[in-house]
Amino acid sequence: MKYKRLGLGSxxxxxxxxxxxxVAGSLLLSGCGDDSxxxxxxxxxxxxxxxxxxxxATIRRTTNGVPHIKADDLSSAAFGSGYVQAQDNxxxxxxxxxxxxxxxxxxxxxxxxxxxxDFMNVINDFxxxxxxxxxxxxxxxxxxxxxxxxxxxxxxAGYNKYIADTPATDLPxxxxxxxxxxxxxxxDLLAHxxxxxxxxxxxxxxxxxxxVAVPPSGxxxxxxxxxxxxxxxxxxxxxxxxxxxxxxxxxxNYNETGLASNAWGIGGDMTEQGRxxxxxxxxxxxxxxxxxxxxxxxxxxxxxxxxxxxLGTAIPLINFxxxxxxxxxxxxSRRFTMYELTLKSGDEMTYIKDGEEKPIxxxxxxxxxxxxxxxxxxxxxxxYFSEYGPMxxxxxxxxxxxxxxxxxxxxxxxxxxTYRDANANTSGLLDTWLQMSRxxxxxxxxxxxxxxxxxxxxxxxxxxxxxxxxxxxxxxxPNLSQTSLSTIDFKRRFSTAYNTLFENGLTLxxxxxxxxxxxxxxxxxxxxxxxxPKLLRSxxxxxxxSSYWSTNPAAFxxxxxxxxxxxxxxxxxxxxxGIKMLQNPMDHGLDVNTPAPAGQDGKFGAKDLIGxxxxxxxxxxxxxxxxxxxRCDLIGGTNVTVPTALLPADPVVAPPGGxxxxxxxxxxxxxxxxxxxxxxxxxxxxxxxxxxIYRRSFPDDLQTAFNSADPVNTPADPSADNKGTGxxxxxxxxxxxxxxxxxxxxxxxxxxxxxxxYQPSGSVPPGSPLASAMTQGAKIPWHGxxxxxxxAFNAIGVVDSDFAEDTIIPRINTPEYNSASGSRFAxxxxxxxxxxxxxxxxxxxxxxxxxxxxxxxAYGLVSYSQSSDEMSPYFEDQSQRYSDKNYRKLLFSESEIxxxxxxxxxxxxxxx
Numbered sequence: 001m002k003y004k005r006l007g008l009g010s011x012x013x014x015x016x017x018x019x020x021x022x023v024a025g026s027l028l029l030s031g032c033g034d035d036s037x038x039x040x041x042x043x044x045x046x047x048x049x050x051x052x053x054x055x056x057a058t059i060r061r062t063t064n065g066v067p068h069i070k071a072d073d074l075s076s077a078a079f080g081s082g083y084v085q086a087q088d089n090x091x092x093x094x095x096x097x098x099x100x101x102x103x104x105x106x107x108x109x110x111x112x113x114x115x116x117x118d119f120m121n122v123i124n125d126f127x128x129x130x131x132x133x134x135x136x137x138x139x140x141x142x143x144x145x146x147x148x149x150x151x152x153x154x155x156x157a158g159y160n161k162y163i164a165d166t167p168a169t170d171l172p173x174x175x176x177x178x179x180x181x182x183x184x185x186x187x188d189l190l191a192h193x194x195x196x197x198x199x200x201x202x203x204x205x206x207x208x209x210x211x212v213a214v215p216p217s218g219x220x221x222x223x224x225x226x227x228x229x230x231x232x233x234x235x236x237x238x239x240x241x242x243x244x245x246x247x248x249x250x251x252x253n254y255n256e257t258g259l260a261s262n263a264w265g266i267g268g269d270m271t272e273q274g275r276x277x278x279x280x281x282x283x284x285x286x287x288x289x290x291x292x293x294x295x296x297x298x299x300x301x302x303x304x305x306x307x308x309x310x311l312g313t314a315i316p317l318i319n320f321x322x323x324x325x326x327x328x329x330x331x332x333s334r335r336f337t338m339y340e341l342t343l344k345s346g347d348e349m350t351y352i353k354d355g356e357e358k359p360i361x362x363x364x365x366x367x368x369x370x371x372x373x374x375x376x377x378x379x380x381x382x383x384y385f386s387e388y389g390p391m392x393x394x395x396x397x398x399x400x401x402x403x404x405x406x407x408x409x410x411x412x413x414x415x416x417x418t419y420r421d422a423n424a425n426t427s428g429l430l431d432t433w434l435q436m437s438r439x440x441x442x443x444x445x446x447x448x449x450x451x452x453x454x455x456x457x458x459x460x461x462x463x464x465x466x467x468x469x470x471x472x473x474x475x476x477x478p479n480l481s482q483t484s485l486s487t488i489d490f491k492r493r494f495s496t497a498y499n500t501l502f503e504n505g506l507t508l509x510x511x512x513x514x515x516x517x518x519x520x521x522x523x524x525x526x527x528x529x530x531x532x533p534k535l536l537r538s539x540x541x542x543x544x545x546s547s548y549w550s551t552n553p554a555a556f557x558x559x560x561x562x563x564x565x566x567x568x569x570x571x572x573x574x575x576x577x578g579i580k581m582l583q584n585p586m587d588h589g590l591d592v593n594t595p596a597p598a599g600q601d602g603k604f605g606a607k608d609l610i611g612x613x614x615x616x617x618x619x620x621x622x623x624x625x626x627x628x629x630x631r632c633d634l635i636g637g638t639n640v641t642v643p644t645a646l647l648p649a650d651p652v653v654a655p656p657g658g659x660x661x662x663x664x665x666x667x668x669x670x671x672x673x674x675x676x677x678x679x680x681x682x683x684x685x686x687x688x689x690x691x692x693i694y695r696r697s698f699p700d701d702l703q704t705a706f707n708s709a710d711p712v713n714t715p716a717d718p719s720a721d722n723k724g725t726g727x728x729x730x731x732x733x734x735x736x737x738x739x740x741x742x743x744x745x746x747x748x749x750x751x752x753x754x755x756x757x758y759q760p761s762g763s764v765p766p767g768s769p770l771a772s773a774m775t776q777g778a779k780i781p782w783h784g785x786x787x788x789x790x791x792a793f794n795a796i797g798v799v800d801s802d803f804a805e806d807t808i809i810p811r812i813n814t815p816e817y818n819s820a821s822g823s824r825f826a827x828x829x830x831x832x833x834x835x836x837x838x839x840x841x842x843x844x845x846x847x848x849x850x851x852x853x854x855x856x857x858a859y860g861l862v863s864y865s866q867s868s869d870e871m872s873p874y875f876e877d878q879s880q881r882y883s884d885k886n887y888r889k890l891l892f893s894e895s896e897i898x899x900x901x902x903x904x905x906x907x908x909x910x911x912x
Contacts (some may be wrong), residue, residue, distance in 0.1 A: 086163065148431055442464055446470070553711065743817075
């Protein structure tokens, strides 16, 4: 028996989750269709769980260790997924669960950096308790849909089986023999999902802003609750409070999540087959919990998908099936709103709304803190809540732009602040992606979002076998009334301070009136399908993290809530280059030897699309290199002045001529550069040093202003003032860049692959001294450019962190040159002589796909490979393939899988 694709008609609206994530039960209806790629066999009577209660999955690993999991039910497929993810990334998964349970302090002590007194573990643990991460998961578990329960229970069982079957001595170095690597509960996994859901919202406040939100009579300092004894180490209560205030004040822009991506949906008008095609290119961290893991999951007659998801997710998130494919990009939308509460006179714990008194409530939480003895310190803290959610230290969040709790605002009102998070509850996270994965056509895919499905903080870009290309901002966006939106617009126009907050990602609403409450509607406070930006085309749709407005310049999207982002606004350089390649599919760019985006025929195929990522073109070189070389010719050997303000702040470097220098050698290197960021490109990094300084130091130098009718080609045209002289701004930026490269010991004409590389590091558990982290292999030359600095489409970059992303597992960090404002200089160039750029983010799981008469055909890689275990054969194998531009086919059909099995063949695992 086969199972009809999950129906999502209007009758399913009664099953919506709290945050509007659609949940529907299994429809056990007979259906028909081709099962040639499903792995054969017949499904069980229940496609969700096995009749006898025993989970059973068959795991086949193919080229580069990619697992293909086949099972007779959804829970068993998730069981296999949990097992293989633990095989390849057990330490990262275990650390994610410790984090979600607010137990970092319990196992690793109060500090993220051992002995530093940073207290970050204490701050995080308490903040996640206040944000109801584990507690909410424990409450919501009973209300999960049958599908979510099947996936979460199955994945947990698979993870636990690996833990039970594997001696602690055989685990990777980061978690070998560690007490925190142990079997978990399904609610632990669900808690991890709540953190994933809040990456672009509440998690931004988990490093201090919630922790220090206390009334004037209170203190953010936690208190020990066990009487002090000889076995208990004293705790610096005041120190943790001061550090939390400092961390809360360190973030200034809440639009910036550190995540980016490219995605193209190509319609039948522009493809070789006349069907749809997809480019998927998420730019995610190479380390930590946000690594993407590829897997194929097959439940015959019910589900067959190949894709990758964030570690711990029981189903892939960027996928394709037999009929459709999609990818995600981080949106410009807003996932939370702040509220200014009007406090009752003389009462810091009561606010007034619509003339009625409302209480600010409190909850007390405890955490355990390791202190080097057998008896941990137990700390206690009281946290505070409004009807909207946790209270917030707005004075810290805004750098003093708003008053502290109990302070007076510009209207003379005594106030306090709180926030509501659109992704506070992500219990239905898996339901959305399961329904997307089971859709067989555009209507079914769209129905997921018609029924209030959400992809949390991303857009979705889609293509199918019928030649459709579709885009939607599918994120969780607060649904505000038109009156509320008009008020926001008025305040932005007439209050510079308010507009500054808004531009920095903080949407401040009035908590004294229900006018600014979210409109609950059909999606429980989130914007419904009809209000979301979306576009269906037969040529292309695209997104590279710019506004939905410019999805396709032939059909600008306008008239949407500003909560989705700005319209008629400048687009980022990756978006400009991406649209340029789509509009000019036979244009090679600066280098005639670089393949055109759509090859020789001007029509896109799967290999063309992976090639469009790997052509390593960059917007700024195509816009400015020719102009810069003209000025090089004009200046010749004459010296160029180098203002000190253009140089890094620390260490202070000086041009060889004191305040001026020649740029001849740099110009010569750039004349021999092909304009791309390939491994053999000579001079690419020299242009990087120039463009970083030019754009940073002379932001108003372009003379052609932005034109919303032509967002790809504007702004443009450097000023001709002092052109070709020692005071030419472009030449000054080049001279400063050459001085930086001199200081860094980098030759101007070096090959990019000799100064830019990927080299993972770690090999020690959390709580180890940072200096003990070790490299885990040789440097692998890395192609691509920084998306923000170079404007490269194949965006990669350096990460300034002592830890693997989202974890406190130490890694080797390279010291960077910084500008006077403290921002990264030359895209993270190491200040260690000759070291260059150590890449740790960017192009990750990526592929090009086209639908053919024989089904989906796709090519791609996981750039950092499947496993984070340095002893695994799948640790660096795909990384070398990325360096070599040696993509692999993404196997989908049963015949392809069987023809490419690794020597170990099939493995069948069962639950106890």
